[in-house]
Amino acid sequence: MQIEYLGLSEINGSFVVLENIEGIGYEELVKFKIGGKQKTGRVLEIDGNKAVVQVFEGTDDFSLSNTSAVFTGKPMEIRLSEEILGRIFDGAGRPIDGLGEIYPEKYADVNGKPINPVSRVYPRNFIQTGVSSIDGLATLIRGQKLPIFSGNGLPHDQLAAQIVRQASLGEGNDEKFAIVFAAMGVKHDVADFFRREFENSGAIGRAVMFLNLANDPVVERIITPRAALTVAEYLAYEKDMNVLVVLTDMTSYAEALREISSSKGEIPSRKGYPGYLYSELASLYERAGIVAGSKGSVTQVPILTMPNDDITHPVPDLTGYITEGQIVLERSLYQKGINPPVNVLPSLSRLMKDGIGEGYTREDHPDLANQIFSSYAHVNDVRALASVIGEDELSSLDKAYMEFGKIFEARYLNQGPYENRSIMETINLGWEILGYLPKVELDRVRTEYLDKYYVPHGKQKDEEDK
Structure with a gap:
C-alpha cells in the first residue's frame, strides 16, 4: 500500500528532504503533488528515516506545508515496444513528437543491469559510417565504444548527424x-538541426531520438543517456537488432553531475567534478557489447567536447581509460x-584489427591503414623541416611526401556532409592517394598487395616506367 506524505522538512534548489519515511530504496521514484500539478523525483540519499529526493522539474512552486509525496516503490522506468522506432522523446523518455504515448510491451528500469563479463562475446564485425577517416583508419566494430573527442565550435554535431544518416x-x-540518438544539454537550434x-533524410524511421535541451532540468540530463541505453538494450537483446547509440555531449552530462554534486555539498575532485565521475561514466559506457545467445549488439559513439581543447581534461581523460580508442x-x-x-x-580504434581484413572488409585493409598512418606521420616531419629550410630546399622525395599530405587531406579526410562512401570506395581511394608516393617507400604493405593494388601517379609513374 502506498502512503502519501504531506509536507517537506527542507527545500534546497532541486532537492527536498522528507522525514519520518519508512521502507524506501535508492533511486526510487517519487511523485509530488502541489496546487493541482504533479512532478517527479528520485531518491538520492537515505539517512535513517530521512530521504533526500531530487525533483526533475524543479521546486520553484513547492511549499513546505502543502506539498504531498508518494513513494512508488520502484525505480524510474521507461515504456518499451517496437513502436518506439521512429519516435522522438524528451530527456526523461516522454514523447514530444505529438504522436501520443507508447503502448508498452514491457517496462524497464532506466538504470539497467551490468553485463556479466562471462557472457560477453568478443566484437568482430564492422559498422560502416560512410566517413573515410573513420571506416578506413579507425574502424568502428559492433559492440565497441568509440568516442569522438571534439572542441567547442568544431563540427561534431554535423559529424554525428552524418553518422546517423549513413x-x-x-x-x-x-x-x-x-540507431538510438541522445542529445544532452543542447540549444534549441541544435535540437532542431538534428x-x-x-526527418528529411528518412533516418528517423530506424531511429529513436532523445532530446534534452539546455533549459531543461539538470537532473533530466542524468536520466537521458540511461533511458537511451535502456531502449538500445531492449532492441538489441530482445528484438535481435544491431543498435548504434550516439550520445552527445558527454561533457554536458559530466557538468550536470558536477552541479548536482555541488548542490549536495559533496567534496569535489579534479576541476570540481565528483570523485565518482569515473564510475558514473563507466556505468554508461560499459552497457555497450554483445551478449552470448543474442543476435543483437549495442555499439556506442559518445561525443564529448574538450574544454580549451585539453585532452587531459577529466572527462576525455577518464573516457579514454574506459573506451576502446578515440576519434580526435x-x-x-x-x-x-x-x-x-x-x-x-x-x-x-583498438578493436579495429579484429573486424577488418579478409572476410570482413578486404584482405589489404590492415596493411593499407598501417601504410597511410606511417606515411602521414612522415608528412608532419617533412612539414616541420620545410618550415625551417623552406619548401624549395626539400629533396624530391620530401616534396613527394608534401604532395601526398595535401592530397590526403583534401581528398581522403575532406568529405561532404552528404557524401556516403562505401568501405570499398574508401579502400580504393586510399590506394589511389598512396600512388603519389614511390613504390619503394611503401614498406608497410605486403608485396602481393602492392603488385595487385598499387598504381603510381604522375611523377611516380614516370619513375616506375624508367
Whole structure:
C-alpha cells in the first residue's frame, strides 16, 4: 500500500528532504503533488528515516506545508515496444513528437543491469559510417565504444548527424539495424538541426531520438543517456537488432553531475567534478557489447567536447581509460577547410584489427591503414623541416611526401556532409592517394598487395616506367 506524505522538512534548489519515511530504496521514484500539478523525483540519499529526493522539474512552486509525496516503490522506468522506432522523446523518455504515448510491451528500469563479463562475446564485425577517416583508419566494430573527442565550435554535431544518416552494417547485409540518438544539454537550434536532418533524410524511421535541451532540468540530463541505453538494450537483446547509440555531449552530462554534486555539498575532485565521475561514466559506457545467445549488439559513439581543447581534461581523460580508442577532431584542420577535421594520428580504434581484413572488409585493409598512418606521420616531419629550410630546399622525395599530405587531406579526410562512401570506395581511394608516393617507400604493405593494388601517379609513374 502506498502512503502519501504531506509536507517537506527542507527545500534546497532541486532537492527536498522528507522525514519520518519508512521502507524506501535508492533511486526510487517519487511523485509530488502541489496546487493541482504533479512532478517527479528520485531518491538520492537515505539517512535513517530521512530521504533526500531530487525533483526533475524543479521546486520553484513547492511549499513546505502543502506539498504531498508518494513513494512508488520502484525505480524510474521507461515504456518499451517496437513502436518506439521512429519516435522522438524528451530527456526523461516522454514523447514530444505529438504522436501520443507508447503502448508498452514491457517496462524497464532506466538504470539497467551490468553485463556479466562471462557472457560477453568478443566484437568482430564492422559498422560502416560512410566517413573515410573513420571506416578506413579507425574502424568502428559492433559492440565497441568509440568516442569522438571534439572542441567547442568544431563540427561534431554535423559529424554525428552524418553518422546517423549513413551508418549501416555494410552492403548486402540483411541483419536488422537501428540507431538510438541522445542529445544532452543542447540549444534549441541544435535540437532542431538534428530533428530536421533525421526527418528529411528518412533516418528517423530506424531511429529513436532523445532530446534534452539546455533549459531543461539538470537532473533530466542524468536520466537521458540511461533511458537511451535502456531502449538500445531492449532492441538489441530482445528484438535481435544491431543498435548504434550516439550520445552527445558527454561533457554536458559530466557538468550536470558536477552541479548536482555541488548542490549536495559533496567534496569535489579534479576541476570540481565528483570523485565518482569515473564510475558514473563507466556505468554508461560499459552497457555497450554483445551478449552470448543474442543476435543483437549495442555499439556506442559518445561525443564529448574538450574544454580549451585539453585532452587531459577529466572527462576525455577518464573516457579514454574506459573506451576502446578515440576519434580526435583537430581545430587546425578545420581552420584549413577540412571537414570532418579528423586528426588520424592520435585517433585509433583498438578493436579495429579484429573486424577488418579478409572476410570482413578486404584482405589489404590492415596493411593499407598501417601504410597511410606511417606515411602521414612522415608528412608532419617533412612539414616541420620545410618550415625551417623552406619548401624549395626539400629533396624530391620530401616534396613527394608534401604532395601526398595535401592530397590526403583534401581528398581522403575532406568529405561532404552528404557524401556516403562505401568501405570499398574508401579502400580504393586510399590506394589511389598512396600512388603519389614511390613504390619503394611503401614498406608497410605486403608485396602481393602492392603488385595487385598499387598504381603510381604522375611523377611516380614516370619513375616506375624508367
